[in-house]
Every structure is written in structure tokens, then in C-alpha cells.
Amino acid sequence: MSATEGSGAHAGEPATMTAEQKAAYDREVYEYSGKAAVADLTTTFAAILLIVIAGLEILQGIAAIANDSIYVKTPDYVFEFDVTVWGWIHVVLGIVAVFVAVGILRTQSWALIGGVVIAVLSTFANFASIPHYPWWSLTVIAFNALLIWALCTRRARPY
Template sequence: MTATHTGHPHTAARGWAEGLTVFAAVMLMLVGLLAVLRGIMAIAKDDVFVATSGYVFEFDLTGWGWVHLILGAVAVVVSVGLFQASMWARVGGVVIAGLVIITNFLSLPYYPVWSIVVIAFSAFVIWALCVVRQDESSDPERR
């Protein structure tokens, strides 16, 4: 163990946990920004997307745009909470990343490559937030 600038012990596990939380925050911020951009594209000019006929989950592209825009904005807000290692943000991050995965799966035919990239980013967010134990990331006794 080494001492931090405040004199409290700093373990490798704590450093790893903090690093994963920051990783999740950055990735969720990127996912949120990509979702906001995708939402704006769908709302402003929905002919950018491929309209696939006969898809089981066929919805109006402008409606999808609003869904992506709202989820993206919430993801950005939650990512700011993750930078502060808030427990509500960890839970919210997992929930929002899960919802982003579902919405991107459902809108896969409209923009497949983008959807797959965002699904992968969101999966990394969920992984990073789930592998960190609460006592490693934000236990006030250890700070």
C-alpha cells in the first residue's frame, strides 16, 4: 500500500476500481453523445437512414430519433455522476446502457454499423460498472 496525498492508504485494487469507473464514465459519455447525434440526425433528416420494410420492430424514424436523443441526454447526465463515483450513477449507468443496447438492437436495420458500435460501447460500460465492488470504488472510510 502507498499513501495518497491525503495520507490515506491507496491500494492497487482501489486504483483499478477508480480506473474502471472513469473508463465507464468516459464510455457512457461517448455513448450518450453518439445517441444524441443519432437522434438529431433522425429528427432533422430521417432520409439519412435506410428504411427496411418488413422488419418486425418497424417504427417511425423520427420517433426513434426522439428515443435516442432522450436516452443519450440521460446517459450524458449519468456519466457526469460516474465521474463523482456516485452509487446512483453506477446503477443508472447500468440501466441506461442496457436501454441503449435494447434501442440500438431494435433500430439495427436503420443504421447497422453505428448500432453495433454503440451496443459494444454500452456492453463495456455495463461490464466496467458491474466488476467494481462498492467498497473498492466509493467507500468513504478508504478515502
């Protein structure tokens, strides 16, 4: 640490500042701390939302695996698939999403990208299931859109 740093009122603040410089420095610190708080809250919200989405994916998958007939069969739909396979896809997406959410809570940069990827894959999987359970699928798709927004609006911090 240099002789001119660290002896001010704030850590890292230069010791010799004019009143105008100190006011500008204080404004910068205050503004940044507010932005950092919003970024942290948005990221925490995204992680918790991803855990909720993961739970919904896992429940949806278990229901499909346990009983193929629980989902309505629709004729002439472009995306035809075995409901059991579709259920396993949801279970795997849900389990991976839980791990990614923990990474987001631990502020891992890979987890932010992973969260967006999981949300996109979950959106595709739920889009394919719209004819079976439209309201449920649309609800999960809406959660995914909110998750993508929350992860993409996080601001990078310089530290």
C-alpha cells in the same frame, strides 16, 4: 482516537505491532490501494465511455429528427417505428446518459445503477435500429456491453 492507534507510521496503524503484524498490515494496505486504484480507473473509464455513448446517441437522434430519409427504410422488419420518434428516444437517452456520467464521475452510487440501466436501454434502442444502420448500431451495442462490464466490475470500498 485511542492511545494505541494513530501513532504508527501510517494513519490508523496501531502503535504497538510486532514486525510480523506490521508486515501483514503493510501488505494489506498495499494490496487494497492497488485494488482501489483499479476500481477507480475502471469507474472513470466507464463514465468517459458513457459520455462517448451519450454523444453517439445524441448525434444519431439528431440525424433521425432532422432528416427522416437519412436512414434506410427496410421492408418487413418486426420492429416498425417512426424514425422521428426513434430519434427523440436517442436524444433523450443521450441527455440522461450525460447526467448519469457526471454522477459516476462524482462517485454517486445511484449513478452506477443508472449507467447500467442507460446502457441496457441504449442497447435495446440500437437493436431496433440494426436494419437501418447495422454497423453503427452494433458498434454502439458493443460500447454498451463494455460499459456494463466496467460498471459491474467496480469494487465497493469500505470508506
